[in-house]
Amino acid sequence: MTDRTGAVLAPPSTGDVMSLECGDVTGTHSVVASDVQKTLPAGAVAQALAARMSLPQNVPWALRDESTSAFLEDDKPIGEQLATGARVTVTPKTHLGASM
Amino acid sequence: MASFAPQGSDRLQAALEKLGFVRQRGSDAFRHNGVMFHQQQDWVTLKSSEPLLDVDPLHGLLGTPGPWKHVIECDGSTRKLFELPRAALDGVIGADVDGEAESACEECLWWALATDQGGIPAGWQPPERAEIDAWMSPASLTIQCGPIVRQGQLLHGPDKLGLRFPILAGSPAGLSEARRLWLRDVLLEAQNRWRMVRIGLTETGANAEIDLTGVPQEMAESMFKTSLDALRWVVEWLVLSAAFLADPRVVCQAWEVRPLRAAPAERRDTP
Numbered sequence: 344m345t346d347r348t349g350a351v352l353a354p355p356s357t358g359d360v361m362s363l364e365c366g367d368v369t370g371t372h373s374v375v376a377s378d379v380q381k382t383l384p385a386g387a388v389a390q391a392l393a394a395r396m397s398l399p400q401n402v403p404w405a406l407r408d409e410s411t412s413a414f415l416e417d418d419k420p421i422g423e424q425l426a427t428g429a430r431v432t433v434t435p436k437t438h439l440g441a442s443m
Numbered sequence: 444m445a446s447f448a449p450q451g452s453d454r455l456q457a458a459l460e461k462l463g464f465v466r467q468r469g470s471d472a473f474r475h476n477g478v479m480f481h482q483q484q485d486w487v488t489l490k491s492s493e494p495l496l497d498v499d500p501l502h503g504l505l506g507t508p509g510p511w512k513h514v515i516e517c518d519g520s521t522r523k524l525f526e527l528p529r530a531a532l533d534g535v536i537g538a539d540v541d542g543e544a545e546s547a548c549e550e551c552l553w554w555a556l557a558t559d560q561g562g563i564p565a566g567w568q569p570p571e572r573a574e575i576d577a578w579m580s581p582a583s584l585t586i587q588c589g590p591i592v593r594q595g596q597l598l599h600g601p602d603k604l605g606l607r608f609p610i611l612a613g614s615p616a617g618l619s620e621a622r623r624l625w626l627r628d629v630l631l632e633a634q635n636r637w638r639m640v641r642i643g644l645t646e647t648g649a650n651a652e653i654d655l656t657g658v659p660q661e662m663a664e665s666m667f668k669t670s671l672d673a674l675r676w677v678v679e680w681l682v683l684s685a686a687f688l689a690d691p692r693v694v695c696q697a698w699e700v701r702p703l704r705a706a707p708a709e710r711r712d713t714p
Contacts, residue, residue, distance in 0.1 A: 360612075378612050383594045387585045395590035418581070 361427035365392045365406075368434055372396035381422025385415035392433050403436040454536055458548035462556065478559060480552075486638065487527045489555045494520030501630055505643025508602075508656035509558025510670075512634060512641030525555045526638050531665040550659040563657045569604040570663050578667050586678050591686050593678060598654070604663075606670055607652035608678045610642070610685050617691035621701045626688045628702050633681045639670060640677040649685065651677055 359381050366373040374395050379388060389404040398404070406415040409430040416424065425431070459466075464473035464480055473480040479492045498521045500513035514524045535547040550564070557564045569575075575597065584595040586608065598605035610630070618626070630649055634642045643650050653670040655663070687693060 380594045380609070383592055384582070384585055387587050387592045387594075391587050391590050391592035394587075400589075 359422070361422060361425070363388075363392075363421075363425065364428070364430045365396075366430075366432055367393075367396055367398060368432055372398070379421065382420050383422075384418050385421045385424060386417030388421050389415075389417070389433055392431075396433065398433065405434050405436050406431045407434050455532070455548050458546075458552055461549060462552050464552075475556070478556065482529075485529050487529055487532060489525040489527075489552075489559070491523040495522060500634060501627065501642055501644040501649075504641055505645060505650060505652060506654070507558075507561060508563050508654055509554065510639050510641070510653050510655065511558060512639075514635050515631065523559070525559070527551065527555075528638075528665075528669050531662045531669065534665055535659070535661045547659060547661050551662065554657045554659055558657050563602055564659075567657050568601070569599060569656075570660070570667075572599055574664075575599065575604075575667065578664055579671055583671060583675070586675055586682070588679050588683050591682050593682060595674065595678075598652075602656065604656050604658065604667075605652055605654035606667075606674055607650050608674055609648060609650055610678065610682055611649040611689050618689065619699055622688065622698045624702050625698050626685065629681070629684050629688060633677055637673065637677045637680070639673050642681075651681070 360378045361381055362375065362377040363379055364373070364375055374392065376388075376392060376395070385406050389406045390400070392406075393402070393404040394400055405417065406421075407413065408415060408425060409432055414434070415421065415431075456466075459473045459475075459480060462475065464475040466473050467479075471482055474492060477492050479490050481488045481490065494516075495513070498513055500515060500521055504512060509525065511523055511525050513521050515521055532548070532551060535551065553564055584597065584606075586593045586595070593608050593610070595606060595608040598607055627644075630642045630644065633651070634640065639653050640651050641653070643652065651674055653674055655666055655670060658666050688698070
């Protein structure tokens with residue numbers, strides 16, 4: 344009864360939508376997110392895609408554009424950072440910072 | 444009128460009577476031109492006094508001024524309903540400056556009456572955009588529920604103030620008639636169960652919204668914040684179920700059996 348092969352991530356209620364091809368860093372999971380609202384902040388899309396791929400939700404996730412390897416800015420609308428059909432990787436936000 | 448402080452109660456009653464509402468014998472309800480005014484624990488409501496015929500509760504009101512919506516009563520009848528948090532009205536009455544509370548009550552009631560007819564109170568103007576931006580964080584228009592994420596819209600213009608969140612994309616193609624009825628029941632349940640929020644089905648999808656066009660200036664901030672909280676709650680409550688039901692790739696035999704609530708209407712059409 345469940346479906347994990349694709350994702351209808353957000354509705355195209357106003358027609359201003361895009362699609363994305365997404366994978367995780369290990370290449371284990373991939374989904375096609377169609378009808379993503381262009382006004383959505385990239386950070387929210389990253390979290391939703393991670394959930395779609397059954398990745399843990401207690402980890403902050405970011406999106407990396409595979410064509411440029413650049414990380415997307417979390418707070419900026421995804422439609423301002425990517426073109427429709429773009430391939431992105433859902434990446435955990437990790438750093439090597441030492442504890443203070 | 445015991446639920447307001449005595450002074451507030453007097454002012455509200457005076458405002459009701461000034462606008463032509465007549466107290467119903469033996470009750471706290473007031474009536475005016477087919478609209479009934481009621482008080483509940485935390486809410487005041489205005490509701491059409493007679494059932495509406497041939498009205499689809501999910502069509503026709505989206506985008507119209509004021510937070511009116513259609514609800515289905517226990518007896519199956521449909522009525523038009525306007526709900527106001529009492530805290531917002533209390534705030535107006537409590538902040539009485541120079542004896543203006545009575546006129547503020549009148550403005551609230553007039554807002555409801557004017558928008559019931561599809562109009563806007565004369566001379567109404569929405570708050571400035573900068574003022575509205577100070578009432579919410581940018582992130583508050585984004586709702587993520589697991590794999591689903593929705594971006595809400597602030598509707599702001601010379602004669603418009605409202606908030607809208609998309610629930611579903613388009614008219615779900617490939618769904619059986621029975622499954623469409625299940626989906627419709629879920630949307631109706633959300634509209635009936637939760638205060639203020641109305642759901643609209645259009646060709647471009649299903650949306651949840653609260654329209655505050657015409658809201659009196661004194662209660663604009665309170666109503667806006669309450670509306671945003673209410674919408675976020677309802678969208679989070681509804682969106683996963685609705686998206687799951689509307690996804691044609693998900694198959695469930697139980698969804699191919701017509702829901703009981705929709706069945707009688709079909710039977711009436713059967714000779």
